[in-house]
Amino acid sequence: MTKTHYHALTKAPSAKAPLVFALHGTGGDEHQFSELIGQILPDAGLVSPRGDVSENGALRFFRRAAEGVYDMADLARRTEKMAEFIAAHKAANPGSPVYALGYSNGANILASVVFKHAELFDRIALLHPLIPWTPDANPALSSTGVLITAGRRDPICPFAMTEGLASYFSQQGAEMQTSFHDGGHEIRQPELAALAAFLASPPQ
Template sequence: MSAYQYRADPAGDPAAPVIFLFHGTGGDENQFFDLAGQLLPGARRVAPRGDVSEHGALRYFKRTGEGVYDMADLAVRTAAMTEFVRDVAGEASRVIGLGYSNGANILASVQFAAPDLFDVTILMHPLIPFAPPAADFTGREVLITAGRRDPIAPAVATQALADYFSANGADSQLAWHEGGHELRQDELMAIQKFLQ
Protein backbone atom coordinates (compact mmCIF):
# COMPACT_ATOMS: atom_id res chain seq x y z
CA MET A 1 0.00 0.00 0.00
CA SER A 2 1.81 3.12 1.17
CA ALA A 3 4.59 4.29 3.41
CA TYR A 4 2.33 7.03 4.82
CA GLN A 5 1.02 6.74 8.33
CA TYR A 6 -2.57 7.94 8.33
CA ARG A 7 -5.77 8.15 10.33
CA ALA A 8 -8.98 6.96 8.72
CA ASP A 9 -12.56 6.11 9.59
CA PRO A 10 -13.31 2.42 10.07
CA ALA A 11 -14.07 0.67 6.79
CA GLY A 12 -17.58 1.56 5.68
CA ASP A 13 -19.31 1.86 2.33
CA PRO A 14 -16.48 1.79 -0.27
CA ALA A 15 -18.65 3.90 -2.61
CA ALA A 16 -19.18 6.69 -0.05
CA PRO A 17 -17.46 10.02 -0.75
CA VAL A 18 -13.96 10.23 0.69
CA ILE A 19 -12.22 13.36 1.97
CA PHE A 20 -8.44 13.50 2.23
CA LEU A 21 -7.11 15.86 4.91
CA PHE A 22 -3.66 17.45 4.66
CA HIS A 23 -2.30 19.22 7.73
CA GLY A 24 -0.11 22.32 7.87
CA THR A 25 3.56 22.42 8.93
CA GLY A 26 3.79 21.21 12.50
CA GLY A 27 0.34 19.62 12.44
CA ASP A 28 -0.51 15.96 12.12
CA GLU A 29 -3.25 13.62 10.93
CA ASN A 30 -5.56 14.79 13.73
CA GLN A 31 -5.55 18.50 12.78
CA PHE A 32 -8.69 18.50 10.60
CA PHE A 33 -10.19 15.09 11.35
CA ASP A 34 -13.00 16.26 13.62
CA LEU A 35 -13.67 19.36 11.52
CA ALA A 36 -14.12 17.20 8.42
CA GLY A 37 -16.70 15.11 10.25
CA GLN A 38 -18.70 18.29 10.88
CA LEU A 39 -18.24 19.63 7.34
CA LEU A 40 -19.07 16.38 5.52
CA PRO A 41 -21.07 13.95 7.68
CA GLY A 42 -21.14 10.54 6.06
CA ALA A 43 -17.93 10.97 4.09
CA ARG A 44 -15.01 8.65 4.79
CA ARG A 45 -12.09 10.62 6.24
CA VAL A 46 -8.44 9.87 5.44
CA ALA A 47 -5.66 12.00 6.94
CA PRO A 48 -2.09 11.16 5.93
CA ARG A 49 0.74 12.32 8.16
CA GLY A 50 3.51 14.34 6.53
CA ASP A 51 6.70 12.27 6.37
CA VAL A 52 9.24 15.11 6.27
CA SER A 53 10.54 16.59 9.52
CA GLU A 54 11.69 20.22 9.52
CA HIS A 55 13.30 20.76 12.94
CA GLY A 56 10.70 18.38 14.37
CA ALA A 57 7.71 19.89 12.53
CA LEU A 58 5.96 17.50 10.15
CA ARG A 59 5.60 18.51 6.48
CA TYR A 60 4.84 16.83 3.16
CA PHE A 61 7.97 17.94 1.26
CA LYS A 62 11.28 19.67 1.84
CA ARG A 63 12.06 23.34 1.37
CA THR A 64 15.30 25.27 1.43
CA GLY A 65 13.75 28.43 2.92
CA GLU A 66 10.39 30.13 3.53
CA GLY A 67 8.55 29.92 0.20
CA VAL A 68 11.52 28.20 -1.51
CA TYR A 69 10.70 24.61 -2.39
CA ASP A 70 13.06 21.71 -3.05
CA MET A 71 11.49 20.99 -6.44
CA ALA A 72 13.13 17.57 -6.88
CA ASP A 73 11.81 16.46 -3.49
CA LEU A 74 8.39 17.93 -4.27
CA ALA A 75 8.22 15.87 -7.48
CA VAL A 76 9.08 12.62 -5.69
CA ARG A 77 6.62 13.23 -2.86
CA THR A 78 3.86 14.39 -5.22
CA ALA A 79 4.14 11.08 -7.08
CA ALA A 80 4.02 9.15 -3.78
CA MET A 81 0.98 11.07 -2.54
CA THR A 82 -0.82 10.67 -5.88
CA GLU A 83 -0.36 6.90 -5.62
CA PHE A 84 -1.52 6.92 -1.99
CA VAL A 85 -4.72 8.84 -2.82
CA ARG A 86 -5.53 6.56 -5.77
CA ASP A 87 -4.98 3.42 -3.66
CA VAL A 88 -7.01 4.57 -0.67
CA ALA A 89 -9.84 6.29 -2.62
CA GLY A 90 -10.68 3.03 -4.38
CA GLU A 91 -14.27 3.07 -5.62
CA ALA A 92 -15.35 6.26 -3.83
CA SER A 93 -18.17 8.12 -5.55
CA ARG A 94 -16.46 11.49 -4.96
CA VAL A 95 -12.90 12.30 -3.98
CA ILE A 96 -12.48 15.52 -1.99
CA GLY A 97 -9.28 17.12 -0.74
CA LEU A 98 -8.81 19.68 2.02
CA GLY A 99 -5.41 21.07 2.89
CA TYR A 100 -3.97 23.95 4.88
CA SER A 101 -0.67 25.74 4.16
CA ASN A 102 1.91 23.01 3.43
CA GLY A 103 -0.99 20.56 3.16
CA ALA A 104 -2.68 22.80 0.59
CA ASN A 105 0.59 22.94 -1.33
CA ILE A 106 0.98 19.15 -1.62
CA LEU A 107 -2.72 18.88 -2.51
CA ALA A 108 -2.33 21.46 -5.28
CA SER A 109 0.82 19.73 -6.54
CA VAL A 110 -1.06 16.41 -6.75
CA GLN A 111 -3.82 18.20 -8.67
CA PHE A 112 -1.31 19.53 -11.19
CA ALA A 113 0.09 16.02 -11.67
CA ALA A 114 -3.25 14.19 -11.75
CA PRO A 115 -6.11 16.55 -12.69
CA ASP A 116 -8.59 13.65 -12.78
CA LEU A 117 -7.99 12.55 -9.19
CA PHE A 118 -9.96 15.03 -7.06
CA ASP A 119 -13.53 16.07 -7.80
CA VAL A 120 -13.49 18.86 -5.21
CA THR A 121 -10.62 20.58 -3.42
CA ILE A 122 -10.31 23.16 -0.67
CA LEU A 123 -6.92 24.88 -0.59
CA MET A 124 -6.51 26.95 2.59
CA HIS A 125 -3.67 29.49 2.42
CA PRO A 126 -1.72 27.78 -0.39
CA LEU A 127 1.54 29.09 -1.84
CA ILE A 128 2.61 27.89 -5.28
CA PRO A 129 5.80 29.87 -6.09
CA PHE A 130 6.13 28.43 -9.60
CA ALA A 131 4.05 28.34 -12.80
CA PRO A 132 1.90 25.19 -12.77
CA PRO A 133 1.56 23.18 -15.99
CA ALA A 134 -1.50 23.47 -18.24
CA ALA A 135 -4.12 20.89 -17.26
CA ASP A 136 -7.80 20.10 -17.78
CA PHE A 137 -9.88 20.68 -14.66
CA THR A 138 -13.23 20.66 -16.45
CA GLY A 139 -15.93 19.50 -14.05
CA ARG A 140 -13.68 20.00 -11.00
CA GLU A 141 -14.52 22.39 -8.16
CA VAL A 142 -11.84 24.35 -6.31
CA LEU A 143 -12.18 26.68 -3.33
CA ILE A 144 -9.17 28.71 -2.24
CA THR A 145 -9.34 30.49 1.12
CA ALA A 146 -6.78 33.09 2.13
CA GLY A 147 -5.91 36.11 4.23
CA ARG A 148 -5.37 39.42 2.45
CA ARG A 149 -2.45 40.18 4.80
CA ASP A 150 -0.90 36.71 4.80
CA PRO A 151 2.91 37.14 5.11
CA ILE A 152 3.56 33.52 4.03
CA ALA A 153 1.16 33.21 1.09
CA PRO A 154 1.00 36.66 -0.58
CA ALA A 155 -2.35 37.75 -1.98
CA VAL A 156 -0.93 38.18 -5.49
CA ALA A 157 0.23 34.52 -5.55
CA THR A 158 -3.15 33.37 -4.22
CA GLN A 159 -4.99 35.30 -6.93
CA ALA A 160 -2.64 33.86 -9.58
CA LEU A 161 -3.45 30.31 -8.43
CA ALA A 162 -7.20 30.98 -8.52
CA ASP A 163 -6.82 32.44 -12.03
CA TYR A 164 -4.82 29.37 -13.08
CA PHE A 165 -7.58 26.98 -12.02
CA SER A 166 -10.25 29.09 -13.75
CA ALA A 167 -8.19 29.35 -16.94
CA ASN A 168 -7.81 25.56 -16.97
CA GLY A 169 -11.52 24.80 -16.73
CA ALA A 170 -12.17 24.46 -12.99
CA ASP A 171 -15.16 25.95 -11.23
CA SER A 172 -12.86 28.07 -9.05
CA GLN A 173 -13.86 30.25 -6.09
CA LEU A 174 -11.75 32.46 -3.86
CA ALA A 175 -12.77 33.40 -0.30
CA TRP A 176 -10.73 36.11 1.46
CA HIS A 177 -10.57 37.20 5.06
CA GLU A 178 -8.85 40.35 6.28
CA GLY A 179 -6.20 38.61 8.38
CA GLY A 180 -2.99 36.71 7.82
CA HIS A 181 -2.05 33.02 7.71
CA GLU A 182 -4.44 31.97 10.48
CA LEU A 183 -7.71 30.13 9.91
CA ARG A 184 -10.77 32.22 10.74
CA GLN A 185 -14.40 31.43 11.45
CA ASP A 186 -15.72 33.15 8.30
CA GLU A 187 -13.28 31.03 6.29
CA LEU A 188 -14.67 27.82 7.81
CA MET A 189 -18.19 29.05 7.05
CA ALA A 190 -17.20 29.64 3.42
CA ILE A 191 -15.87 26.06 3.26
CA GLN A 192 -19.07 24.67 4.75
CA LYS A 193 -21.19 26.61 2.24
CA PHE A 194 -18.95 25.46 -0.63
CA LEU A 195 -19.35 21.80 0.34
CA GLN A 196 -23.15 21.89 0.65
Template structure:
Protein backbone atom coordinates in the same frame (compact mmCIF):
# COMPACT_ATOMS: atom_id res chain seq x y z
CA UNK B 1 -2.19 8.23 8.95
CA UNK B 2 -5.75 8.57 10.15
CA UNK B 3 -8.21 6.56 8.05
CA UNK B 4 -11.89 5.97 8.65
CA UNK B 5 -14.23 4.93 5.85
CA UNK B 6 -17.97 5.22 6.46
CA UNK B 7 -20.23 3.25 4.09
CA UNK B 8 -22.52 5.50 2.08
CA UNK B 9 -20.79 8.76 2.97
CA UNK B 10 -18.28 10.80 0.98
CA UNK B 11 -14.57 10.28 1.51
CA UNK B 12 -12.64 13.33 2.70
CA UNK B 13 -8.87 13.57 2.33
CA UNK B 14 -7.36 16.13 4.74
CA UNK B 15 -3.79 17.44 4.48
CA UNK B 16 -2.32 19.18 7.53
CA UNK B 17 -0.15 22.29 7.70
CA UNK B 18 3.51 22.44 8.73
CA UNK B 19 3.83 21.06 12.24
CA UNK B 20 0.42 19.40 12.13
CA UNK B 21 -0.38 15.73 11.91
CA UNK B 22 -3.10 13.33 10.81
CA UNK B 23 -5.31 14.40 13.72
CA UNK B 24 -5.25 18.14 12.98
CA UNK B 25 -8.49 18.26 11.01
CA UNK B 26 -10.29 15.17 12.31
CA UNK B 27 -12.59 17.19 14.63
CA UNK B 28 -13.41 19.60 11.80
CA UNK B 29 -14.29 16.78 9.40
CA UNK B 30 -16.52 15.14 12.03
CA UNK B 31 -18.27 18.47 12.65
CA UNK B 32 -18.84 19.45 9.02
CA UNK B 33 -19.45 16.00 7.52
CA UNK B 34 -20.47 13.60 10.30
CA UNK B 35 -21.23 10.81 7.83
CA UNK B 36 -17.98 11.10 5.88
CA UNK B 37 -14.98 8.84 5.83
CA UNK B 38 -11.60 10.44 6.51
CA UNK B 39 -8.14 9.79 5.11
CA UNK B 40 -5.47 12.04 6.63
CA UNK B 41 -1.86 11.24 5.73
CA UNK B 42 0.98 12.54 7.88
CA UNK B 43 3.75 14.38 6.04
CA UNK B 44 6.87 12.23 5.76
CA UNK B 45 9.38 15.09 5.98
CA UNK B 46 10.58 16.49 9.32
CA UNK B 47 11.66 20.13 9.45
CA UNK B 48 13.13 20.84 12.89
CA UNK B 49 10.72 18.24 14.27
CA UNK B 50 7.69 19.59 12.38
CA UNK B 51 5.83 17.36 9.92
CA UNK B 52 5.77 18.51 6.29
CA UNK B 53 4.92 16.91 2.95
CA UNK B 54 8.08 18.00 1.10
CA UNK B 55 11.39 19.73 1.77
CA UNK B 56 12.13 23.42 1.45
CA UNK B 57 15.27 25.52 1.86
CA UNK B 58 13.46 28.64 3.10
CA UNK B 59 10.02 30.23 3.39
CA UNK B 60 8.48 29.83 -0.06
CA UNK B 61 11.67 28.26 -1.46
CA UNK B 62 10.92 24.65 -2.32
CA UNK B 63 13.15 21.69 -3.10
CA UNK B 64 11.46 21.06 -6.45
CA UNK B 65 13.02 17.64 -6.98
CA UNK B 66 11.79 16.49 -3.59
CA UNK B 67 8.37 18.03 -4.27
CA UNK B 68 8.10 16.12 -7.56
CA UNK B 69 9.02 12.83 -5.88
CA UNK B 70 6.71 13.38 -2.91
CA UNK B 71 3.88 14.34 -5.27
CA UNK B 72 4.16 11.05 -7.14
CA UNK B 73 4.25 9.16 -3.84
CA UNK B 74 1.15 11.02 -2.66
CA UNK B 75 -0.70 10.30 -5.89
CA UNK B 76 0.00 6.59 -5.41
CA UNK B 77 -1.14 6.82 -1.77
CA UNK B 78 -4.38 8.55 -2.74
CA UNK B 79 -5.15 6.04 -5.47
CA UNK B 80 -4.65 3.26 -2.94
CA UNK B 81 -7.28 4.75 -0.62
CA UNK B 82 -10.02 5.73 -3.06
CA UNK B 83 -13.18 3.65 -2.78
CA UNK B 84 -15.05 2.73 -5.95
CA UNK B 85 -18.46 4.39 -6.10
CA UNK B 86 -17.67 6.79 -3.24
CA UNK B 87 -17.25 10.50 -4.01
CA UNK B 88 -13.85 11.80 -2.88
CA UNK B 89 -13.09 15.39 -1.87
CA UNK B 90 -9.84 16.84 -0.55
CA UNK B 91 -8.69 19.91 1.32
CA UNK B 92 -5.33 21.05 2.59
CA UNK B 93 -4.05 23.90 4.72
CA UNK B 94 -0.75 25.73 4.08
CA UNK B 95 1.84 23.00 3.33
CA UNK B 96 -1.04 20.56 2.95
CA UNK B 97 -2.63 22.88 0.39
CA UNK B 98 0.66 22.99 -1.50
CA UNK B 99 1.00 19.21 -1.82
CA UNK B 100 -2.68 18.95 -2.78
CA UNK B 101 -2.22 21.62 -5.45
CA UNK B 102 0.82 19.77 -6.80
CA UNK B 103 -1.24 16.57 -6.91
CA UNK B 104 -3.97 18.38 -8.88
CA UNK B 105 -1.40 19.65 -11.39
CA UNK B 106 -0.18 16.11 -12.07
CA UNK B 107 -3.35 14.02 -11.55
CA UNK B 108 -6.39 16.29 -11.85
CA UNK B 109 -8.99 13.54 -11.89
CA UNK B 110 -8.44 12.04 -8.44
CA UNK B 111 -10.96 14.20 -6.57
CA UNK B 112 -14.39 15.54 -7.44
CA UNK B 113 -13.65 18.80 -5.58
CA UNK B 114 -10.60 20.25 -3.85
CA UNK B 115 -10.05 23.14 -1.45
CA UNK B 116 -6.71 24.89 -1.02
CA UNK B 117 -6.57 26.85 2.24
CA UNK B 118 -3.71 29.38 2.27
CA UNK B 119 -1.68 27.76 -0.53
CA UNK B 120 1.67 29.12 -1.73
CA UNK B 121 2.67 28.02 -5.22
CA UNK B 122 5.63 30.28 -6.12
CA UNK B 123 5.85 29.15 -9.74
CA UNK B 124 3.51 28.99 -12.73
CA UNK B 125 2.42 25.38 -13.28
CA UNK B 126 2.36 23.86 -16.76
CA UNK B 127 -1.05 23.88 -18.46
CA UNK B 128 -3.34 21.07 -17.30
CA UNK B 129 -6.42 20.58 -19.52
CA UNK B 130 -7.60 17.78 -17.22
CA UNK B 131 -8.72 20.42 -14.73
CA UNK B 132 -11.48 21.68 -17.04
CA UNK B 133 -14.78 21.63 -15.16
CA UNK B 134 -13.16 20.78 -11.82
CA UNK B 135 -14.38 22.67 -8.76
CA UNK B 136 -11.64 24.35 -6.75
CA UNK B 137 -11.90 26.57 -3.66
CA UNK B 138 -8.96 28.79 -2.68
CA UNK B 139 -8.82 30.79 0.55
CA UNK B 140 -6.36 33.12 2.21
CA UNK B 141 -5.76 36.22 4.29
CA UNK B 142 -5.24 39.67 2.82
CA UNK B 143 -2.53 40.26 5.45
CA UNK B 144 -0.98 36.79 5.36
CA UNK B 145 2.80 37.13 5.94
CA UNK B 146 3.44 33.61 4.59
CA UNK B 147 1.09 33.47 1.61
CA UNK B 148 0.72 36.89 -0.05
CA UNK B 149 -2.83 37.28 -1.39
CA UNK B 150 -1.49 38.14 -4.82
CA UNK B 151 -0.12 34.60 -5.09
CA UNK B 152 -3.48 33.12 -4.13
CA UNK B 153 -5.30 35.30 -6.66
CA UNK B 154 -2.80 34.33 -9.35
CA UNK B 155 -3.29 30.64 -8.57
CA UNK B 156 -7.07 31.05 -8.78
CA UNK B 157 -6.58 32.72 -12.16
CA UNK B 158 -4.39 29.85 -13.31
CA UNK B 159 -7.06 27.29 -12.38
CA UNK B 160 -9.67 29.33 -14.24
CA UNK B 161 -7.42 29.46 -17.29
CA UNK B 162 -7.44 25.64 -17.26
CA UNK B 163 -11.25 25.69 -17.35
CA UNK B 164 -11.74 24.91 -13.65
CA UNK B 165 -14.53 26.51 -11.63
CA UNK B 166 -12.39 28.33 -9.07
CA UNK B 167 -13.85 30.25 -6.13
CA UNK B 168 -11.61 32.65 -4.20
CA UNK B 169 -12.40 33.59 -0.58
CA UNK B 170 -10.12 36.07 1.25
CA UNK B 171 -10.44 37.41 4.78
CA UNK B 172 -8.78 40.45 6.36
CA UNK B 173 -6.46 38.46 8.62
CA UNK B 174 -3.22 36.55 8.24
CA UNK B 175 -2.31 32.88 7.90
CA UNK B 176 -4.89 31.66 10.41
CA UNK B 177 -8.04 29.82 9.40
CA UNK B 178 -11.23 31.77 10.06
CA UNK B 179 -14.85 30.72 10.29
CA UNK B 180 -15.69 32.32 6.94
CA UNK B 181 -13.22 29.96 5.27
CA UNK B 182 -14.64 26.98 7.13
CA UNK B 183 -18.16 27.96 6.00
CA UNK B 184 -16.93 28.27 2.41
CA UNK B 185 -15.31 24.84 2.69
CA UNK B 186 -18.55 23.32 3.96
CA UNK B 187 -20.47 24.85 1.04
CA UNK B 188 -17.84 23.74 -1.45
CA UNK B 189 -18.18 20.09 -0.46
CA UNK B 190 -21.98 20.26 -0.40
CA UNK B 191 -22.96 17.97 -3.26
CA UNK B 192 -26.41 19.59 -3.51
CA UNK B 193 -24.75 22.73 -4.95
CA UNK B 194 -23.19 23.17 -8.34
CA UNK B 195 -20.13 25.13 -7.15
CA UNK B 196 -18.93 28.58 -8.02
CA UNK B 197 -18.90 30.00 -11.49
CA UNK B 198 -15.43 30.85 -12.81
Protein backbone atom coordinates in the same frame (compact mmCIF):
# COMPACT_ATOMS: atom_id res chain seq x y z
CA MET C 1 -0.40 1.90 -5.70
CA THR C 2 -0.22 1.57 -1.93
CA LYS C 3 -2.32 2.71 1.00
CA THR C 4 0.64 2.44 3.36
CA HIS C 5 2.90 5.24 2.10
CA TYR C 6 1.90 7.29 5.16
CA HIS C 7 0.77 6.74 8.71
CA ALA C 8 -2.84 7.93 8.43
CA LEU C 9 -6.05 8.37 10.34
CA THR C 10 -8.74 6.60 8.30
CA LYS C 11 -12.49 6.06 8.40
CA ALA C 12 -14.58 4.26 5.77
CA PRO C 13 -17.37 6.25 4.09
CA SER C 14 -21.02 5.31 4.31
CA ALA C 15 -22.63 4.15 1.08
CA LYS C 16 -22.30 6.84 -1.64
CA ALA C 17 -20.81 9.34 0.84
CA PRO C 18 -17.59 11.11 -0.20
CA LEU C 19 -14.08 10.10 0.75
CA VAL C 20 -12.23 13.14 2.12
CA PHE C 21 -8.46 13.53 2.22
CA ALA C 22 -7.25 16.04 4.81
CA LEU C 23 -3.66 17.31 4.67
CA HIS C 24 -2.32 19.25 7.65
CA GLY C 25 -0.09 22.29 7.73
CA THR C 26 3.51 22.47 8.96
CA GLY C 27 3.62 21.37 12.57
CA GLY C 28 0.19 19.73 12.43
CA ASP C 29 -0.64 16.05 12.26
CA GLU C 30 -3.30 13.65 11.06
CA HIS C 31 -5.78 14.88 13.70
CA GLN C 32 -5.73 18.56 12.63
CA PHE C 33 -8.93 18.41 10.55
CA SER C 34 -10.54 15.13 11.60
CA GLU C 35 -13.11 16.67 13.95
CA LEU C 36 -13.98 19.41 11.45
CA ILE C 37 -14.62 16.90 8.66
CA GLY C 38 -16.77 14.84 11.02
CA GLN C 39 -18.88 17.91 11.75
CA ILE C 40 -19.27 18.96 8.10
CA LEU C 41 -19.78 15.50 6.59
CA PRO C 42 -20.57 12.98 9.32
CA ASP C 43 -21.12 10.11 6.84
CA ALA C 44 -17.96 10.80 4.85
CA GLY C 45 -14.88 8.67 4.85
CA LEU C 46 -11.63 10.23 5.99
CA VAL C 47 -8.02 9.70 5.03
CA SER C 48 -5.73 12.04 6.94
CA PRO C 49 -2.02 11.27 6.43
CA ARG C 50 0.77 12.40 8.71
CA GLY C 51 3.56 14.31 6.98
CA ASP C 52 6.76 12.27 6.74
CA VAL C 53 9.26 15.14 6.58
CA SER C 54 10.54 16.73 9.80
CA GLU C 55 11.63 20.37 9.81
CA ASN C 56 13.16 20.95 13.24
CA GLY C 57 10.54 18.59 14.64
CA ALA C 58 7.59 20.07 12.71
CA LEU C 59 5.91 17.62 10.35
CA ARG C 60 5.60 18.51 6.65
CA PHE C 61 4.94 16.77 3.34
CA PHE C 62 8.06 17.94 1.45
CA ARG C 63 11.36 19.69 2.09
CA ARG C 64 12.18 23.37 1.65
CA ALA C 65 15.36 25.43 1.84
CA ALA C 66 13.63 28.47 3.39
CA GLU C 67 10.18 30.05 3.66
CA GLY C 68 8.74 29.92 0.15
CA VAL C 69 11.87 28.28 -1.29
CA TYR C 70 10.98 24.70 -2.11
CA ASP C 71 13.22 21.72 -2.81
CA MET C 72 11.56 21.14 -6.19
CA ALA C 73 13.18 17.74 -6.77
CA ASP C 74 11.93 16.54 -3.38
CA LEU C 75 8.50 18.04 -4.08
CA ALA C 76 8.31 16.17 -7.40
CA ARG C 77 9.13 12.83 -5.73
CA ARG C 78 6.73 13.34 -2.87
CA THR C 79 3.98 14.56 -5.21
CA GLU C 80 4.04 11.17 -6.94
CA LYS C 81 4.18 9.38 -3.60
CA MET C 82 1.08 11.25 -2.42
CA ALA C 83 -0.69 10.65 -5.74
CA GLU C 84 -0.10 6.89 -5.42
CA PHE C 85 -1.41 6.96 -1.84
CA ILE C 86 -4.56 8.85 -2.86
CA ALA C 87 -5.13 6.63 -5.90
CA ALA C 88 -4.92 3.49 -3.75
CA HIS C 89 -7.51 4.76 -1.28
CA LYS C 90 -9.74 5.93 -4.14
CA ALA C 91 -9.55 2.47 -5.74
CA ALA C 92 -10.48 0.87 -2.40
CA ASN C 93 -13.65 3.00 -2.20
CA PRO C 94 -15.29 2.74 -5.64
CA GLY C 95 -18.35 4.89 -6.10
CA SER C 96 -17.36 7.47 -3.47
CA PRO C 97 -16.73 11.02 -4.68
CA VAL C 98 -13.21 12.10 -3.73
CA TYR C 99 -12.74 15.43 -1.97
CA ALA C 100 -9.52 16.81 -0.52
CA LEU C 101 -8.48 19.76 1.58
CA GLY C 102 -5.10 21.02 2.64
CA TYR C 103 -3.85 23.88 4.76
CA SER C 104 -0.55 25.70 4.13
CA ASN C 105 2.04 22.95 3.44
CA GLY C 106 -0.82 20.48 3.03
CA ALA C 107 -2.44 22.79 0.48
CA ASN C 108 0.84 23.02 -1.41
CA ILE C 109 1.35 19.26 -1.76
CA LEU C 110 -2.33 18.86 -2.66
CA ALA C 111 -2.07 21.52 -5.36
CA SER C 112 1.06 19.86 -6.73
CA VAL C 113 -0.79 16.53 -6.94
CA VAL C 114 -3.86 18.01 -8.63
CA PHE C 115 -1.75 19.82 -11.24
CA LYS C 116 -0.53 16.40 -12.42
CA HIS C 117 -3.38 14.09 -11.43
CA ALA C 118 -6.62 16.04 -11.66
CA GLU C 119 -8.50 12.82 -12.40
CA LEU C 120 -8.11 11.73 -8.77
CA PHE C 121 -10.43 14.41 -7.39
CA ASP C 122 -13.95 15.75 -7.64
CA ARG C 123 -13.36 18.72 -5.31
CA ILE C 124 -10.32 20.27 -3.64
CA ALA C 125 -10.03 23.03 -1.06
CA LEU C 126 -6.71 24.86 -0.75
CA LEU C 127 -6.44 26.86 2.48
CA HIS C 128 -3.61 29.43 2.37
CA PRO C 129 -1.62 27.84 -0.46
CA LEU C 130 1.73 29.12 -1.73
CA ILE C 131 2.63 27.99 -5.26
CA PRO C 132 5.76 29.93 -6.31
CA TRP C 133 5.87 28.55 -9.85
CA THR C 134 3.58 28.56 -12.90
CA PRO C 135 1.86 25.19 -13.36
CA ASP C 136 1.44 23.68 -16.78
CA ALA C 137 -1.97 23.93 -18.42
CA ASN C 138 -4.23 20.97 -17.67
CA PRO C 139 -7.64 20.71 -19.39
CA ALA C 140 -8.57 17.84 -17.04
CA LEU C 141 -9.10 20.43 -14.29
CA SER C 142 -12.27 21.60 -16.07
CA SER C 143 -14.28 18.96 -14.20
CA THR C 144 -12.80 19.79 -10.77
CA GLY C 145 -14.42 21.96 -8.10
CA VAL C 146 -11.83 24.23 -6.44
CA LEU C 147 -12.06 26.44 -3.34
CA ILE C 148 -9.15 28.70 -2.37
CA THR C 149 -9.15 30.56 0.95
CA ALA C 150 -6.54 33.06 2.11
CA GLY C 151 -5.70 36.16 4.11
CA ARG C 152 -4.98 39.34 2.17
CA ARG C 153 -2.18 40.21 4.65
CA ASP C 154 -0.71 36.72 4.93
CA PRO C 155 3.06 37.19 5.53
CA ILE C 156 3.79 33.61 4.43
CA CYS C 157 1.62 33.38 1.31
CA PRO C 158 1.67 36.67 -0.67
CA PHE C 159 -1.86 37.50 -1.74
CA ALA C 160 -0.80 38.26 -5.31
CA MET C 161 0.36 34.65 -5.66
CA THR C 162 -2.95 33.42 -4.26
CA GLU C 163 -4.83 35.50 -6.81
CA GLY C 164 -2.55 34.13 -9.53
CA LEU C 165 -3.34 30.57 -8.48
CA ALA C 166 -7.08 31.28 -8.53
CA SER C 167 -6.69 32.75 -12.02
CA TYR C 168 -4.81 29.65 -13.15
CA PHE C 169 -7.62 27.34 -12.06
CA SER C 170 -10.21 29.59 -13.67
CA GLN C 171 -8.24 29.52 -16.92
CA GLN C 172 -8.30 25.72 -16.85
CA GLY C 173 -12.10 25.83 -16.60
CA ALA C 174 -12.30 24.63 -13.00
CA GLU C 175 -15.43 25.40 -10.99
CA MET C 176 -13.64 28.07 -8.96
CA GLN C 177 -14.64 29.60 -5.60
CA THR C 178 -12.70 31.84 -3.21
CA SER C 179 -13.01 33.07 0.36
CA PHE C 180 -10.60 35.83 1.41
CA HIS C 181 -10.29 37.73 4.69
CA ASP C 182 -8.23 40.75 5.75
CA GLY C 183 -5.98 38.85 8.15
CA GLY C 184 -2.86 36.72 7.83
CA HIS C 185 -2.05 33.02 7.78
CA GLU C 186 -4.62 32.02 10.38
CA ILE C 187 -7.82 30.21 9.40
CA ARG C 188 -10.84 32.38 10.23
CA GLN C 189 -14.50 31.55 10.67
CA PRO C 190 -15.66 32.82 7.24
CA GLU C 191 -13.19 30.40 5.63
CA LEU C 192 -14.58 27.51 7.64
CA ALA C 193 -18.12 28.48 6.62
CA ALA C 194 -17.06 28.60 2.96
CA LEU C 195 -15.31 25.23 3.32
CA ALA C 196 -18.37 23.65 4.92
CA ALA C 197 -20.66 24.96 2.16
CA PHE C 198 -18.20 23.81 -0.53
CA LEU C 199 -17.80 20.28 0.81
CA ALA C 200 -21.44 19.73 1.77
CA SER C 201 -23.08 21.11 -1.36
CA PRO C 202 -24.82 18.48 -3.51
CA PRO C 203 -23.03 17.20 -6.61
CA GLN C 204 -23.61 19.23 -9.76
